[in-house]
Amino acid sequence: xxxxxxxxxxxxxxxxxxxxxxxxxxxxxxxxxxxxxxxxxxxxxxxxxxxxxxxxxxxxxxxxxxxxxxxxxxxxxxxxxxxxxxxxxxxxxxxxxxxxxxxxxxxxxxxxxxxxxxxxxxxxxxxxxxxxxxxxxxxxxxxxxxxxxxxxxxxxxxxxxxxxxxxxxxxxxxxxxxxxxxxxxxxxxxxxxxxxxxxxxxxxxxxxxxxxxxxxxxxxxxxxxxxxxxxxxxxxxxxxxxxxxxxxxxxxxxxxxxxxxxxxxxxxxxxxxxxxxxxxxxxx
Ligand code: DHB
Ligand code: FE
Numbered sequence: 646x647x648x649x650x651x652x653x654x655x656x657x658x659x660x661x662x663x664x665x666x667x668x669x670x671x672x673x674x675x676x677x678x679x680x681x682x683x684x685x686x687x688x689x690x691x692x693x694x695x696x697x698x699x700x701x702x703x704x705x706x707x708x709x710x711x712x713x714x715x716x717x718x719x720x721x722x723x724x725x726x727x728x729x730x731x732x733x734x735x736x737x738x739x740x741x742x743x744x745x746x747x748x749x750x751x752x753x754x755x756x757x758x759x760x761x762x763x764x765x766x767x768x769x770x771x772x773x774x775x776x777x778x779x780x781x782x783x784x785x786x787x788x789x790x791x792x793x794x795x796x797x798x799x800x801x802x803x804x805x806x807x808x809x810x811x812x813x814x815x816x817x818x819x820x821x822x823x824x825x826x827x828x829x830x831x832x833x834x835x836x837x838x839x840x841x842x843x844x845x846x847x848x849x850x851x852x853x854x855x856x857x858x859x860x861x862x863x864x865x866x867x868x869x870x871x872x873x874x875x876x877x878x879x880x881x882x883x884x885x886x887x888x889x890x891x892x893x894x895x896x897x898x899x900x901x902x903x904x905x906x907x908x909x910x911x912x913x914x915x916x917x918x919x920x921x922x923x924x925x926x927x928x929x
Contacts, residue, residue: 813895
């Protein structure tokens with residue numbers, strides 16, 4: 646049997662969540678309601694640990710900089726070190742990759758006309774490690790290999806929602822053509838509404854976020870038509886991170902003609918640092 650995608654997971658990646666975990670502050674009144682929303686998810690993940698997580702995230706000028714800005718970059722290395730974002734690396738394990746599956750996906754997706762940058766070596770920042778911490782807790786080793794897939798949502802031009810959804814469909818075809826029986830989850834991370842800069846810093850739009858979650862579940866093709874300017878205007882300059890969720894959503898079975906996914910878990914909480922936190926688990 647070939648590889649398959651069993652589920653998709655969506656979550657925000659707020660760096661302060663990582664700090665709260667690393668400093669043992671999860672029971673403090675500010676953080677308790679946030680971490681409570683991930684209790685189900687941690688036991689779900691422990692019961693449904695896949696063979697590989699394909700983790701769509703954005704780098705925050707850590708592995709990349711203004712010198713090189715790939716739109717879509719796939720981590721094909723065997724290991725990815727945890728980045729030092731200015732306060733030393735987070736005390737979490739290095740990420741073990743899956744070079745064989747990653748190389749296969751790169752090959753297949755490029756042949757489906759998406760230009761991926763192949764990255765054999767890079768450090769991974771909070772965009773990748775915070776979602777892992779939220780879903781896996783604080784293990785000494787991450788429970789499975791992870792293929793990092795970095796999307797440029799930091800420097801314009803950034804990819805459209807439509808392209809992200811179509812890329813997800815191409816990734817599903819790539820995974821389903823891998824000739825090993827691997828159970829793969831695809832994660833879409835970043836968001837929800839937030840703006841870290843300028844006069845609107847602190848912006849949060851719960852109405853937008855809740856509608857985004859509704860549409861991501863039930864109307865992803867329509868949602869993918871949302872123009873960038875709507876994200877920026879309504880969800881803040883960093884709200885554009887949400888386009889990455891469409892890559893994971895595009896990889897679900899219904900966008901390849903299969904049945905709609907089951908919503909296993911949905912959570913929304915405001916605020917965590919400057920950000921609205923959204924979280925979904927969809928099963929095929
Ligand atoms: C915050 C959110 C982000 O997405 C990020 O990359 C950095 C900071 C915040 O809310 O503080
Ligand atoms: Fe971010």
